[in-house]
Amino acid sequence: MDSVLSPSVKYWLNFFHPVLMWLLLAISLYAAYLGLQVQRTRNAQGEQKKELIKGRYNIRHYQIGSILLALMVTGAVGGMAVTYINNGKLFVGPHLLAGLGMTSLIAFSAALSPYMQKGANWARATHILLNFTLLGLFVWQAFSGVQIVQRILTQA
Template sequence: MELSPSVKYGLNFVHPVLMWGLLLVSLYAAYLGLKIQRTRSAQGEEKKELIKGRYNVRHFQIGSLLLGFMVAGSVAAMGVTYINNGKLFVGPHLLIGLGMTVLIAFSASLSPFMQKGANWARMTHILINFTILGLFTYQAISGVQIVQRIISKA
């Protein structure tokens, strides 16, 4: 089934919009994670007040959504690129995106260990997620450059 040129062109913008949204959601997830750390180290009334925020539940839920949408967005982007060009463009944006997809899966896989109190898993989770945030920032910049090229060719 052949897609119309306008649909093919419009599909180019689904991934960038989704990923910019996920970058913002990632920053919110990081904020929630920091609140969890603060809750863990707090004492007395401060701890009781922080527990009411249910940061751990919200962080877990947001993280689950991030995992699903990041994997789906990565696969969809490769599909759209292939549909529109008949090939994938192997370069830093694709390779870093694939690496981020693997990293977020590893990060999420640490959840059962963290729930059992494994500090090594918690520290690894934090390290992986801040690495993802750094890579995500690079991806946002290189993605804007790609979108500009698509627009200029239209």
């Protein structure tokens, strides 16, 4: 496949995905914090609950989660696209497979929102389980991605 992109552009495209993913890892940690605050608010009583409600954690968690969903899917597709543009193929290995799994997990997690809004505790528990699994995979992905970036830098 002949690419119309210059070698310089193709090289720098390699760093779009890793930078975006590290940013999303940080945002994911913030989303987890907000989710824990939502849970605290739900379980609180009296004045403590009134004070926690002022933080609007539920709204902020939902908004950050929506942004994460959009950017994670975009970043995953973008990472695969750049790999294909630069190499003419995808490298099927643990990093790619875990990334595809993460993309599926975040989609399933987000799909539970309507059920959680209606008070379904099974959906809430599943959402939490999926997201903590996602977060664990995300941390592993971040470090395995650093190894890939190091290979790219040594080949330059």
